[in-house]
Amino acid sequence: MTILVFGRTGQVARELAAHADVTCLDRSKANLEQPETCVAAIRTAAPQAVINAAAYTAVDRAEEEEALATVTNADAPAAMARECAILGIPLVSISTDYVFDGSGETPWVPTDPTRPLGAYGRSKLAGEQGITQAGGIYGILRNSWVVSAHGSNFVRTMRRLGAERDQLAIVADQIGGPTPARDIAVACLSMARQLAEDAGKTGIYHFAGEPDVSWAGFARAIFAELETDCDVMDIPSSEYPTPARRPLNSRLDCSSLKTVFGIIRPDWRQGLRDILRDLENAS
DSSP: EEEEEEOOSSSSHHHHHSSSOEEETTTOOOOOTTTTHHHHHHHHOOOOOEEEOOOOOHHHHHHGGGGHHHHIIIIIIHHHHHHHHTTTTEEEEEEEGGGSSOOSSSBTTTTTTOOSSSSSHHHHHHHHHHHHHHTTEEEEEOOOOOEESSSHHHHHHHHHHHHHHHHEEEEOOEEOEEEEEEHHHHHHHHHHHHHHGGGGGGGEEEOOOOOOOHHHHHHHHHHHHTOOOOOEEEGGGGSSSSSSSOSSEBBBBBHHHHHHHHHOBBBBBHEEEEEEHHHHHHO
């Protein structure tokens, strides 16, 4: 099966390239800030499926660059979806827990009302809407707390800071499921192949690592694996203000993904060990 991937250097795109024979496109081949280039890339490649692993992910900067975030996260995926609909091929696109407002403590199901807290969430929600309105075959995969041995993410940051400091103050009232990019890549590949065989699986799904944990708890787990002597002090989000508000409840109910695609939640603790091993081998 020929699969075209938008994205090349991001966390999930790199894992897609490592785990399957796919064609990954960087900005020079398809610039999401120019959606027409994405359409042209699909027409030229004539793939059997498309995975969109590229996005504007600067959550705080999006508060000042919402127009740019919207072009990248909404207009481009919508353009991809329309072209895929014309060709009759599936599109798998990665979304986020930021489409929710983070209220309550119950895990979010895909049909729950969406109320983004900021520009990034609004841009990703608009992308979801553009994809669904295109009328084609699609799988939207909402993730939370993506981590890997590549790029900028919480595991890499904690590994660095834990070696430099004796104590760190980490937010403890945001709860979610850390999700290894490797597992997201494998899930996207499985969804693309299954959607190509059964368009009836089209829809929005959730995928996040388990068990759910706070950022502070996740930091402790990272330091324990590293055997790093760095104390974690729990703080509320109010003591770590950011330009964009973060959802407190990022728990995702992933049961429909298991039911429809047979994809189960990964244990992020095993994923963490794999990531730290890769980082150690690369150093």
